[in-house]
Amino acid sequence: MELKTLAILIPLLPLAGSALVGAIGLRGLKDRSHWLVLAGVTAALFCAVSLFYQVNTELNRGGSETAAAIGAHAQIDPSQQVGYGKLAESFTIYEWIPAGAADWLNVTFRVDPLTIVMLLTVLSVSTMVVMYSVGYMRDHHGHAELGYERFFAFLGLFVFSMCMLVLAGNFLLLYLGWELVGLCSYLLIGFYYQKPSAAAAAKKAFLVNRIGDFGFGLGILLIYLTFNTLDYQEVFNMVANSKMAGDLALSTERITTIALLLFCGAMGKSAQLPLHVWLPDAMEGPTPVSALIHAATMVTAGVYMVARCSVIFAASPIAMWIVGAIGAATALFAATIALTQFDMKRILAYSTLSQLGYMFLGLGVGAFDSAMFHLYTHAFFKACLFLGAGSVMHAMAGEIDIRRFSGLRKAMPITYFTFLISGLALAGVPLLSAFWSKDEIIHAALASSTPWLGWIGLVTAFLTAFYTFRMIFMAFHNEERLPRGVEHAHESGVWMSAPLVLLAIGAVFAGYVGVTTGHGGFLGMFEPHGAFHHFLAPNFSDAKGHEMTVAAAQGVAHGAGEHGSESHWLMWLSSGLAFYGIFNAWYFYTRRPGIPLAIALASGSVYKLFYHKYYVDELYDLVFVRPLRRLGDMCYACDRFVINGILWIIAAIPRAIGFLLRGWQQGAMQGYALGMVVGLVVIMWWVLANA
Amino acid sequence: MPNPTALMIVGALLFAIGVVGFLTRRNMIVMFLSTEVMFQGVLMNLVGMGLLHGNIQGQGLGIFVLVIAAVEAGLGLAIVVMLYRRRGTLDAENWRSLRG
Amino acid sequence: MTWLTDNFLGQHLLSMLIIVPILGAIVIYARSSWDAVFVRRFAMGVSLVTLIITVLALMAYLHQSDAIQNGGYTLLEQANWIGSADASIHIQYKLAVDGISMPLILLAAGLTPLAIWGSFTSIQTRQREYYALMLLLHGAMLGVFAARDLLLFYVFFEFTLIPLYFLIGIWGGPQRQKAANMFFIYTLAGSLLTFAGVLYLGWKASWIAPTAGAASNLAAGALTFDLDVLYNLAPHLCSGEQIGLFIAFFAGFAIKVPLFPFHTWLPLAHVEAPTAGSVILAAVLLKLGTYGFLRLSLPMLPQASIELAPYVATLAVIGIIYGALAAWIQTDVKKLVAYSSVSHLGFCLLGMFCLKAAGLTGSLLYMINHGLSTGALFLIVGMIYERYHTRELAEIGGLAKKMPILAFFLIFFTMSSIGLPGLNGFVSEFLVLLGTFTSDDPKPDGAGPLGVWYAVFAASGILLGAIYMLHMARGVLFGPLKEPGHGADTSAGLTQDLTRREVGILVPLALACVAIGVYPKMLTNMMQPALDHAVLAKVLPHDWSGDRNVDATTIQNQTNQNPTSRKRQRPVDGERTVQTRKQATATQTTLNHIVGAR
Amino acid sequence: MSVPLVYISYIVSALFAFGIFVGLPKQGRFPRRGAFIVVMAVASAMLIYLLQLLFGAESRNITFCILAVLGLAAAIRVVTHPLPVYSALYFVFVVLATAAMLIQVGAEFLGAALVIVYAGAILVTYVFVIMLSQQSPEMKGRISAMLDYDRSAREPVWATLACFMLMAVLAGMIVEHPWKTVAQPLSAVATRNTVELGRLLMTDFAVSVELAAVLLMVALVGAVAIARKRLPQAADFSDHKAPGEAGKTVVPY
Numbered sequence A: 001m002e003l004k005t006l007a008i009l010i011p012l013l014p015l016a017g018s019a020l021v022g023a024i025g026l027r028g029l030k031d032r033s034h035w036l037v038l039a040g041v042t043a044a045l046f047c048a049v050s051l052f053y054q055v056n057t058e059l060n061r062g063g064s065e066t067a068a069a070i071g072a073h074a075q076i077d078p079s080q081q082v083g084y085g086k087l088a089e090s091f092t093i094y095e096w097i098p099a100g101a102a103d104w105l106n107v108t109f110r111v112d113p114l115t116i117v118m119l120l121t122v123l124s125v126s127t128m129v130v131m132y133s134v135g136y137m138r139d140h141h142g143h144a145e146l147g148y149e150r151f152f153a154f155l156g157l158f159v160f161s162m163c164m165l166v167l168a169g170n171f172l173l174l175y176l177g178w179e180l181v182g183l184c185s186y187l188l189i190g191f192y193y194q195k196p197s198a199a200a201a202a203k204k205a206f207l208v209n210r211i212g213d214f215g216f217g218l219g220i221l222l223i224y225l226t227f228n229t230l231d232y233q234e235v236f237n238m239v240a241n242s243k244m245a246g247d248l249a250l251s252t253e254r255i256t257t258i259a260l261l262l263f264c265g266a267m268g269k270s271a272q273l274p275l276h277v278w279l280p281d282a283m284e285g286p287t288p289v290s291a292l293i294h295a296a297t298m299v300t301a302g303v304y305m306v307a308r309c310s311v312i313f314a315a316s317p318i319a320m321w322i323v324g325a326i327g328a329a330t331a332l333f334a335a336t337i338a339l340t341q342f343d344m345k346r347i348l349a350y351s352t353l354s355q356l357g358y359m360f361l362g363l364g365v366g367a368f369d370s371a372m373f374h375l376y377t378h379a380f381f382k383a384c385l386f387l388g389a390g391s392v393m394h395a396m397a398g399e400i401d402i403r404r405f406s407g408l409r410k411a412m413p414i415t416y417f418t419f420l421i422s423g424l425a426l427a428g429v430p431l432l433s434a435f436w437s438k439d440e441i442i443h444a445a446l447a448s449s450t451p452w453l454g455w456i457g458l459v460t461a462f463l464t465a466f467y468t469f470r471m472i473f474m475a476f477h478n479e480e481r482l483p484r485g486v487e488h489a490h491e492s493g494v495w496m497s498a499p500l501v502l503l504a505i506g507a508v509f510a511g512y513v514g515v516t517t518g519h520g521g522f523l524g525m526f527e528p529h530g531a532f533h534h535f536l537a538p539n540f541s542d543a544k545g546h547e548m549t550v551a552a553a554q555g556v557a558h559g560a561g562e563h564g565s566e567s568h569w570l571m572w573l574s575s576g577l578a579f580y581g582i583f584n585a586w587y588f589y590t591r592r593p594g595i596p597l598a599i600a601l602a603s604g605s606v607y608k609l610f611y612h613k614y615y616v617d618e619l620y621d622l623v624f625v626r627p628l629r630r631l632g633d634m635c636y637a638c639d640r641f642v643i644n645g646i647l648w649i650i651a652a653i654p655r656a657i658g659f660l661l662r663g664w665q666q667g668a669m670q671g672y673a674l675g676m677v678v679g680l681v682v683i684m685w686w687v688l689a690n691a
Numbered sequence B: 001m002p003n004p005t006a007l008m009i010v011g012a013l014l015f016a017i018g019v020v021g022f023l024t025r026r027n028m029i030v031m032f033l034s035t036e037v038m039f040q041g042v043l044m045n046l047v048g049m050g051l052l053h054g055n056i057q058g059q060g061l062g063i064f065v066l067v068i069a070a071v072e073a074g075l076g077l078a079i080v081v082m083l084y085r086r087r088g089t090l091d092a093e094n095w096r097s098l099r100g
Numbered sequence C: 001m002t003w004l005t006d007n008f009l010g011q012h013l014l015s016m017l018i019i020v021p022i023l024g025a026i027v028i029y030a031r032s033s034w035d036a037v038f039v040r041r042f043a044m045g046v047s048l049v050t051l052i053i054t055v056l057a058l059m060a061y062l063h064q065s066d067a068i069q070n071g072g073y074t075l076l077e078q079a080n081w082i083g084s085a086d087a088s089i090h091i092q093y094k095l096a097v098d099g100i101s102m103p104l105i106l107l108a109a110g111l112t113p114l115a116i117w118g119s120f121t122s123i124q125t126r127q128r129e130y131y132a133l134m135l136l137l138h139g140a141m142l143g144v145f146a147a148r149d150l151l152l153f154y155v156f157f158e159f160t161l162i163p164l165y166f167l168i169g170i171w172g173g174p175q176r177q178k179a180a181n182m183f184f185i186y187t188l189a190g191s192l193l194t195f196a197g198v199l200y201l202g203w204k205a206s207w208i209a210p211t212a213g214a215a216s217n218l219a220a221g222a223l224t225f226d227l228d229v230l231y232n233l234a235p236h237l238c239s240g241e242q243i244g245l246f247i248a249f250f251a252g253f254a255i256k257v258p259l260f261p262f263h264t265w266l267p268l269a270h271v272e273a274p275t276a277g278s279v280i281l282a283a284v285l286l287k288l289g290t291y292g293f294l295r296l297s298l299p300m301l302p303q304a305s306i307e308l309a310p311y312v313a314t315l316a317v318i319g320i321i322y323g324a325l326a327a328w329i330q331t332d333v334k335k336l337v338a339y340s341s342v343s344h345l346g347f348c349l350l351g352m353f354c355l356k357a358a359g360l361t362g363s364l365l366y367m368i369n370h371g372l373s374t375g376a377l378f379l380i381v382g383m384i385y386e387r388y389h390t391r392e393l394a395e396i397g398g399l400a401k402k403m404p405i406l407a408f409f410l411i412f413f414t415m416s417s418i419g420l421p422g423l424n425g426f427v428s429e430f431l432v433l434l435g436t437f438t439s440d441d442p443k444p445d446g447a448g449p450l451g452v453w454y455a456v457f458a459a460s461g462i463l464l465g466a467i468y469m470l471h472m473a474r475g476v477l478f479g480p481l482k483e484p485g486h487g488a489d490t491s492a493g494l495t496q497d498l499t500r501r502e503v504g505i506l507v508p509l510a511l512a513c514v515a516i517g518v519y520p521k522m523l524t525n526m527m528q529p530a531l532d533h534a535v536l537a538k539v540l541p542h543d544w545s546g547d548r549n550v551d552a553t554t555i556q557n558q559t560n561q562n563p564t565s566r567k568r569q570r571p572v573d574g575e576r577t578v579q580t581r582k583q584a585t586a587t588q589t590t591l592n593h594i595v596g597a598r
Numbered sequence D: 001m002s003v004p005l006v007y008i009s010y011i012v013s014a015l016f017a018f019g020i021f022v023g024l025p026k027q028g029r030f031p032r033r034g035a036f037i038v039v040m041a042v043a044s045a046m047l048i049y050l051l052q053l054l055f056g057a058e059s060r061n062i063t064f065c066i067l068a069v070l071g072l073a074a075a076i077r078v079v080t081h082p083l084p085v086y087s088a089l090y091f092v093f094v095v096l097a098t099a100a101m102l103i104q105v106g107a108e109f110l111g112a113a114l115v116i117v118y119a120g121a122i123l124v125t126y127v128f129v130i131m132l133s134q135q136s137p138e139m140k141g142r143i144s145a146m147l148d149y150d151r152s153a154r155e156p157v158w159a160t161l162a163c164f165m166l167m168a169v170l171a172g173m174i175v176e177h178p179w180k181t182v183a184q185p186l187s188a189v190a191t192r193n194t195v196e197l198g199r200l201l202m203t204d205f206a207v208s209v210e211l212a213a214v215l216l217m218v219a220l221v222g223a224v225a226i227a228r229k230r231l232p233q234a235a236d237f238s239d240h241k242a243p244g245e246a247g248k249t250v251v252p253y
Helices: A003-032 A034-061 A063-071 A113-136 A148-167 A171-189 A196-227 A232-245 A252-269 A278-284 A287-296 A298-308 A310-314 A317-340 A344-364 A368-395 A413-427 A433-447 A451-476 A494-514 A531-540 A547-553 A555-559 A564-591 A594-602 A604-611 A613-662 A669-690 B004-024 B028-053 B057-087 C013-030 C036-063 C065-070 C101-122 C127-146 C150-159 C161-171 C176-212 C227-236 C239-256 C265-272 C275-300 C302-328 C333-353 C357-388 C404-417 C424-437 C452-477 C500-518 C521-539 C549-559 C575-595 D002-023 D033-055 D062-080 D084-105 D108-132 D156-176 D186-191 D193-202 D206-227
Strands: A091-098 A104-109 A515-522 A526-528 C074-083 C089-097
Touching: A003 A034, A003 A091, A003 A104, A003 A113, A003 A148, A034 A113, A034 A148, A034 A531, A091 A171, A091 C357, A091 C424, A091 C521, A104 A171, A113 A148, A113 A287, A113 A298, A113 A368, A113 A494, A113 A531, A148 A171, A148 A287, A148 A298, A171 A196, A171 A252, A171 A278, A171 A287, A171 A298, A171 C424, A196 A232, A196 A252, A196 A278, A196 C424, A196 C452, A232 A310, A252 A298, A252 A310, A252 A317, A278 A287, A278 A344, A287 A298, A287 A344, A287 A368, A298 A310, A298 A344, A298 A368, A298 A531, A310 A317, A317 A344, A317 A451, A317 A604, A317 A613, A344 A368, A344 A433, A344 A451, A368 A413, A368 A433, A368 A494, A368 A531, A413 A433, A413 A451, A413 A494, A413 A564, A433 A451, A433 A494, A433 A526, A433 A564, A451 A564, A494 A515, A494 A531, A564 A594, A594 A604, A604 A613, A613 C302, A669 B004, A669 D156, B004 B028, B004 D002, B004 D033, B004 D062, B004 D084, B004 D156, B028 B057, B028 D062, B028 D084, B028 D108, B057 D108, B057 D193, B057 D206, C013 C036, C013 C074, C013 C089, C013 C101, C013 C127, C036 C074, C036 C101, C036 C127, C065 C521, C089 C101, C089 C127, C089 C150, C101 C127, C101 C275, C101 C357, C101 C500, C101 C521, C127 C150, C127 C161, C127 C275, C150 C161, C150 C176, C150 C227, C150 C275, C161 C176, C161 C275, C176 C227, C176 C239, C176 C265, C227 C275, C239 C275, C239 C302, C265 C275, C265 C333, C275 C302, C275 C333, C275 C357, C275 C521, C302 C333, C302 C452, C302 C521, C333 C357, C333 C424, C333 C452, C357 C404, C357 C424, C357 C500, C357 C521, C404 C424, C404 C452, C404 C500, C424 C452, C424 C500, D002 D033, D002 D062, D002 D156, D033 D062, D062 D084, D084 D108, D108 D193, D193 D206
Parallel strands: none
Antiparallel strands: A091 A104, A515 A526, C074 C089
8 A cells, every 4th residue: 555545544543443432332332342443453553564664665765875874974965855765755634724824734644764663663562452451451250341442442542643643744743643642641541530549640641741732832833933834854954954054043042942842742741850740640540551651652752752853952952961861860760769669550650750761861862763762662561561560450459559469470470471571671681672772872871971861871770670670579479468358369361461471572572673683792692773773764864963962873883893892891781780680679578578678767768758759749739739729719819809899999980970869869850840940050150151 | 111121130030939939849739839930930031031122022922921821720730639639638749759 | 506696585695694583583472372392493493594594605605716715705785774875874784794704603503503402401481582582692693793884783793782681681590680780781881982983983984985985986974884994994093093993992892702801790691691691602792702803903993903912912811821720710610611711712812913814813713613612511511500400519520420421522622622632622722822923923924913922821821721621520520429419300301411412412513623623724714815805914014104095996996896806915015014025035035045955 | 330230139139049048938837927027128128229220320110129029029928838828819919010010111911911811810720729629727826737748848948049049140141141232212112012912923923823722722621631530549549559550540430
């Protein structure tokens, strides 16, 4: 099929499934509702794969020029279209919004390597999660939960929205997808709407995202003001060319403002530091949702967006610095909180925050392809971890606090092994997927002008390994304990196990598309930067012109041995840290379970700070929510007292006159006659005076 | 031959006295009498002005004043009688239905 | 299409549009023997017939490609009302539609049947009078949008007050009399000033129009209120006159809209009004104010509009934030939605006064969208109220469990209201913000009077809007089930969840929301030429110090009723325009340079 | 010369107004007769002085002055006397004085008509009506025995104030105004007065005369129509009807 048809089909298939389920699910399909959505998402996945082959062919056809362009990036001709030719052109579906005289903001799609990567990631994880949900959203007897069809309709809608976000060819359509995924997140977090905490979490997620979107929307408006277009390629070309030509028409301040406003949106969506508060609460939603939306796909939209706008960001060193700093801060901050939590899903949520921080760190130092690589690997192992947690939760009748159970590895072997593998990947154990991607990011950071970001990354890597295995040891090891009310733990059914296994396989092997083998690097076999980076290279070739991106820009050359073994010390160091973290966790939580308590007691206030998530929620409540609420009270009071008071005063003037005149209005004829006489006298006097 | 201005002055005073009567008396019959006094004043003024202008038309109009006075007396008194029969009193204060 | 317009009725589609509902009202009121059920059905039938006539009018309008491309008006009907062209007074019965009024007529004609349908169970007393008044209101609303004579406009404008006054005062809530009085007096007080302005304009036209060559068939000194004549009066009004007139118009329209400090009647009226009254009030009657600004203030008083635009826009921005904050703390759901109207209409005015094509289109589209989504929200609130006889957030909650269909619609229209992309609210909100944000940017169509900061502050309304709407959705739908002790009252033939009738009311609105959100082109294609021609071309590119000969030619062109050959033609003289163009070209050159050889 | 004239006219107005005020029955008390007489005397004196000034040195018309004083005094008694019958009788004095004054200035016909119409017709009607209605008992110095509405005036202060202003403005205007000089001597008109008046009525005012006749006819019919209504009896008032409602139940005979 044609590229365009495929691109249109990809979002529409899940949407069709979702719409059908929404329309007839309640009456007709009931607990068979999943089939339509599953079919839609799977078909979309096949379309995406087909799209991938087409794009790959296209890239290879123009490959020589691409390589030349990248290789000779120092002398790129400003007038030349960037490497991947017509792929960069977005194609218009229809005219959407009129922005003044004969100027339309269109519904345009753009299919390029970055899109493909995101599509494949999103759709494959989605397929797994939809499959998993079929098992998860039922009780132990196989009956569907209340709202089963609603759940699948929302899932389908989410996949549609995410595909729109990814496929968008301009900023406005990106915003559409951006908001729609926010809506789906809202609906799915609030799936158990009768739980007040879920309802609150849904609202919070939407609102915090809106704060980000406020900035994002302004960024889009500013882009339109600056470039008079919202199309990706036109904007990027203008930025890139102005940078090349040293044109002053586009001041750096303007570009920085645009970049930072866009980054506001990314902070909201990807839960970066000041706006991270919604993500842990979002775990109130059903676990598949946490896996899909709040770990693998939606929250990475911010990363995707910054990567997509790499040209804009790369043009502003300040913005890049801020992105990196916030990423690093979030990574460390979230990891410290994760150390102290006991709710499995919350630990994973903070871990997600932390990993997203890594991605932004990578973006901030210009390693856009590495960040995307990490996004891609992270999707698999984090989804697997969440689904595993969901499996545990399902077996424990909804209990997820790791203090309440332990030693599950015997009863739930599949869950345990998949969880373990993904946990190892998360911890950054060598040869698993995250090892490659995380290491690349840290490497790029260390090589950049801000190496301290890399050091933060290394510390976080140690913490990650520790808290991951703290969770695994507490939940799956030691003697078997079950929460009250659960007679025996049992392994989940095939609907749930199959996705776990598939994702675990992904967690192991997904990293190898980004690795070059046979060059004699790490362990004598592996060098970073593989096919994945080649594939993405055209997207970031523009941005790599910037001096901040030197380290990552080495690209192909990196593995060729120019740096030799000197870069491999990092790989050894980070694997050592991972193992050290795992060892510590083992020691603390299996050998000497008293130690953590002792530490917690010894470091009382620090522990409490971590445990209460740095009191950020409380702070926001105090600083923003309450004053705003007071302001609302004031507005309403102003309405009732000030404005209505003024109105009353204005209305009192005629009322007072009427009150005065009422005395004259006695109804007696003679009274009126008196008035007449007085009037007559006045008139006559007036006439005489003027005679 | 007296000065017409003097006639007008007296007429004006008569008119004003009639007005006071109309305003102050509560007996409807007396109120009507007061209006008759006012008519006298008007009549004198008309004649006086006619004299001042040296023509007869003032007196001509005076005839009509008489006509109006007769009509007014006839109708007004009929109404007074009706009102009296309705309330059993001649007090004008008793009729206040104009009050809002 | 000739079959439609070549007969007598086809030539009087607009008159029929006004007369049919009013006749229906008279018939209903006169037939005291009809029982309530038949009265309802008859009223519904009349409103549907009106809708059909509207659709026919739309078809006839769309057939007039001239009107669509050049933004002129069509379906003209003209007759002398008071006086005649050769007398000293010339007030006409003149109806026509253009791309500005047609969408609003569609909105009014589409919503009234739904509002009437929605009253079937909620109105149980004095039904005959109720439906008669609804139809009367319907006719008056359509008349406002169709009128092309200022006095006729004003008559219809004021006439809408009377039915609604009774609708609120008789079928309203416990404080209905206070609300009705406040609504009536407040709006009337404002529009009396407007009337003074109207008279002044007519008087001014009476001695300027003949010299301006506007309508040579007019007798010298004839008092006229023909909009086509009045539009060309602007060059003859000095700055002070314009500002005075603007304030006079402002008094009536800003209260009607309602703009920020004049809005206090709205929550009260909304809370007390019966559901259908609220729907019509929010969806259509508030639009009379914005329509008045768009139709009268901007094109007639361009200089004052430009000068005062920052002030109006400031009020609008304050209103956006203020309304949103006040909405947030409400405990009465209906009051919350009412305050949201204040916030939303701030956007509407902001888009209007940024004087950019995008902003104007967004503003007009906002009128439609606000009508759809807020109207639907009021309907939904009414449905809840019918069942529980309360709207207090403290007394109801968790209704999603018992009323999933209602929950779906409430969330849907909430999302529409807070501007979720893909639904209608977003398109207009984005256009308004885009227009405001780029207002002082000379490209592509001249610089407007506002700056970036208006848009920045207004954009916070998006965030605040989400806050209060989700606050409401959460309170009503989510959380554990909470209902007043007596449970749902299903005595009037209702069911726990929505009945088929209620779903039937909401579905067309929802479909319209999606349609506008996904493919707004069908509306904007209609609006944009008309806005360009009838508003923007009259406000911005005009040069006030330039010579006035051009005006005469423009006037003649515009009064010419077949402006086929004029495609987006604008007067090209005057310093301002030239300057603007220079700037535009300069920018274009720079950009070309930036872009390189693209 | 004219300035003092105006002031004198003001003083006359004030005095007459004060006289009326004193003479009005207030708060159910009889007026103070002595004070009333004194004030009236002063007022009359002032009036005569004013009239003398107006007449000028060449013609001191004492008769006119006496008539004027008599007429005004009678008029004041009309409005101040508590008993309507007396008011009506005093009114006869007013009519007679007026007629005499008119005759004195040469309007003989009008004077005669005045006496005939007023004293002969209208006054009789008044007396009939007075007799038809309930009256206060004979005074005998006991005002409390009288009907409430006869023995207390309504807002005398404001009314006399308004009256003073009216008098002052009217008299001031008359005195002040530069009247056009007479086109023809008064005597020339006065000599053939009645003939001229008759001619005028039959020529210029012919239509008006017809109209006046019609008017009288209409008034006659109207008076009959009004008076012939059967009125609700006291029983009809027992249920408290709103003012104005009572008349609706009236049916013709």
